[in-house]
Amino acid sequence: MMGTGGSRKKVLIAVTWPSFVCAGIFTALLFAFVDPYVLMDEIGVHADSRLAGYSLAFLYLWLVGIVVAAMALFIMCTPDPGKKEGNQT
Amino acid sequence: MSSDAPSLKQELYAKRETIHPRAVTGLFARLRVTAVLALLGLYYFIPWIQWDERQAILFDLPARKFYIFGLVLWPQDFIYLSGLLIVAALSLFFFTAVAGRLWCGYACPQTVWTEAFMWIERKIEGDRNQRIKLDKAPLRHKKIWTKVLKHSIWILFSLWTGYTFVGYFTPIIELGSKLLTMSTGPWETFWVFFYGFATYGNAGWMREQVCIYMCPYARFQSAMFDRNTLIISYDKERGEPRGHRKRKADPKALGLGSCIDCKLCVQVCPTGIDIRDGLQYQCIGCAACVDVCDQVMEKLDYPKGLVRYTTENAMEHGETKLIRPRVIFYALLLLVIAGLLVFGLVNRSPVGIDIIRDRNVLYRITDEGLVENIYNLKILNKQEHDHEYRVEVSGIDGLQLRLDKLAVVKAGQVAELSAGVLIDPVLMTKPSADISFTVTALEDESITSQSEARFIKPR
Ligand code: SF4
Ligand code: SF4
Numbered sequence: 001m002m003g004t005g006g007s008r009k010k011v012l013i014a015v016t017w018p019s020f021v022c023a024g025i026f027t028a029l030l031f032a033f034v035d036p037y038v039l040m041d042e043i044g045v046h047a048d049s050r051l052a053g054y055s056l057a058f059l060y061l062w063l064v065g066i067v068v069a070a071m072a073l074f075i076m077c078t079p080d081p082g083k084k085e086g087n088q089t
Numbered sequence: 090m091s092s093d094a095p096s097l098k099q100e101l102y103a104k105r106e107t108i109h110p111r112a113v114t115g116l117f118a119r120l121r122v123t124a125v126l127a128l129l130g131l132y133y134f135i136p137w138i139q140w141d142e143r144q145a146i147l148f149d150l151p152a153r154k155f156y157i158f159g160l161v162l163w164p165q166d167f168i169y170l171s172g173l174l175i176v177a178a179l180s181l182f183f184f185t186a187v188a189g190r191l192w193c194g195y196a197c198p199q200t201v202w203t204e205a206f207m208w209i210e211r212k213i214e215g216d217r218n219q220r221i222k223l224d225k226a227p228l229r230h231k232k233i234w235t236k237v238l239k240h241s242i243w244i245l246f247s248l249w250t251g252y253t254f255v256g257y258f259t260p261i262i263e264l265g266s267k268l269l270t271m272s273t274g275p276w277e278t279f280w281v282f283f284y285g286f287a288t289y290g291n292a293g294w295m296r297e298q299v300c301i302y303m304c305p306y307a308r309f310q311s312a313m314f315d316r317n318t319l320i321i322s323y324d325k326e327r328g329e330p331r332g333h334r335k336r337k338a339d340p341k342a343l344g345l346g347s348c349i350d351c352k353l354c355v356q357v358c359p360t361g362i363d364i365r366d367g368l369q370y371q372c373i374g375c376a377a378c379v380d381v382c383d384q385v386m387e388k389l390d391y392p393k394g395l396v397r398y399t400t401e402n403a404m405e406h407g408e409t410k411l412i413r414p415r416v417i418f419y420a421l422l423l424l425v426i427a428g429l430l431v432f433g434l435v436n437r438s439p440v441g442i443d444i445i446r447d448r449n450v451l452y453r454i455t456d457e458g459l460v461e462n463i464y465n466l467k468i469l470n471k472q473e474h475d476h477e478y479r480v481e482v483s484g485i486d487g488l489q490l491r492l493d494k495l496a497v498v499k500a501g502q503v504a505e506l507s508a509g510v511l512i513d514p515v516l517m518t519k520p521s522a523d524i525s526f527t528v529t530a531l532e533d534e535s536i537t538s539q540s541e542a543r544f545i546k547p548r
Binding site: 009010013017021031032033035049050051052054055 | 150151153164167170259274275276277279280298302303305
């Protein structure tokens with residue numbers, strides 16, 4: 001559905017980049033208050049280093065952000081059926 | 090909302106032309122190279138500085154403490170770190186209000202690494218015209234080798250950058266020896282490659298697109314701009330009407346302005362815009378166009394500064410005011426928060442105490458008829474060596490304290506103690522009162538901290 005190389009890249013940026021920034025900020029905030037060992041214990045994930053805890057939390061938050069951004073973009077790009085412009089569906 | 094959809098779509102469909110900026114020399118180019126070298130030098134060098142037999146600057150995530158030379162910060166000191174970030178953001182606002190996109194042009198990591206990558210590219214592929222020719226050439230032997238060489242060097246440089254980055258968060262010397270013996274942990278390896286890949290992608294491939302599409306600062310900085318902010322601008326009045334001419338020709342006689350329409354300013358621009366079209370958000374204020382246009386003016390014996398650092402007010406023959414409410418506001422705010430931060434850090438206690446009342450029993454009566462309240466004490470030793478502390482309680486005359494063990498806390502650790510506070514009920518007139526706990530290091534009276542709690546007796 002996405003056309004040229006340039007456009008695909010921009011969609012990729014819109015979906016991955018803001019979510020990346022937010023994941024970074026929220027990971028930092030989260031672990032300012034919680035020790036990753038404690039957190040991992042709570043949720044029953046086994047990890048042998050704190051680095052694993054930080055990384056998994058970051059990647060998880062990033063994934064959540066990606067899903068949100070992708071959905072937002074999808075909604076934005078759906079043409080309004082009431083308007084003349086855009087695709088006739 | 091919906092009317093935005095087509096334009097958003099167009100935005101997303103626009104195809105990007107690869108930009109091949111021409112190399113420039115001149116005053117601002119020299120300044121930029123100096124800034125780039127200094128910043129890259131700092132970045133790659135800082136993790137190697139040692140202090141007290143450890144890394145001087147280390148955000149030790151595995152151990153959850155941050156070292157900044159003599160200063161050690163704990164997760165509990167998060168407030169200072171946030172303070173530091175706020176100070177950094179405010180400084181950026183302040184400099185933006187005064188000097189526009191100075192940050193973008195000279196100090197932003199995106200600019201700094203892009204400059205480094207472009208330098209490598211120029212050394213291997215040559216300047217703008219050679220690169221354009223190379224890109225158009227069919228994929229033959231020489232082209233393949235040139236490209237392979239360039240990307241290999243880029244990738245090596247990126248990996249070194251990734252290694253250095255991870256070296257800010259886990260001791261770099263250890264990390265280095267682990268890398269050499271291929272015994273790094275999975276996540277360390279992951280982040281070295283991740284950051285390396287990000288560097289390679291952003292500085293090698295994305296470049297100006299990062300500034301145009303990804304940078305939030307580029308978008309909201311217009312809120313900090315005003316008519317007195319330093320910008321780079323083309324002097325339309327002087328330059329127009331633009332047009333080609335013979336070198337010795339008199340522009341007045343030809344009815345021309347100073348711009349000879351050589352388009353060099355467009356060719357050097359890393360974001361590929363034409364500064365003569367006016368102030369654009371894509372302009373990162375790198376001053377490459379200033380340098381190159383000055384050289385053109387010099388060759389023609391015209392006065393320099395057709396494209397120059399200026400302000401909107403100055404452009405319209407007004408006066409540029411440096412001191413203005415916005416600048417004063419940012420400066421004051423910056424001063425206050427930086428002051429608070431320094432004050433907080435200087436007066437930061439090397440020991441912390443946290444008190445939680447035992448939730449199960451409000452109070453109990455001992456065999457001797459005393460009222461006892463139980464508290465959980467958490468003592469945090471923020472220093473780099475072990476300490477034994479004296480714990481005292483005050484607030485009501487006649488209070489007694491019973492600890493379940495000695496208050497010995499290892500360097501950088503938290504010890505939990507159970508404390509029973511007792512009093513003869515006749516000494517207490519009210520049903521409840523505030524008491525305070527004090528911890529003091531035995532060998533240094535100045536290391537002390539206090540915290541309040543509530544004491545309750547039966548009515
Ligand atoms: S470099 Fe100067 S003279 Fe040449 S086109 Fe740009 S503004 Fe005109
Ligand atoms: S217009 Fe000039 S200052 Fe702005 S980005 Fe381009 S070359 Fe740099």
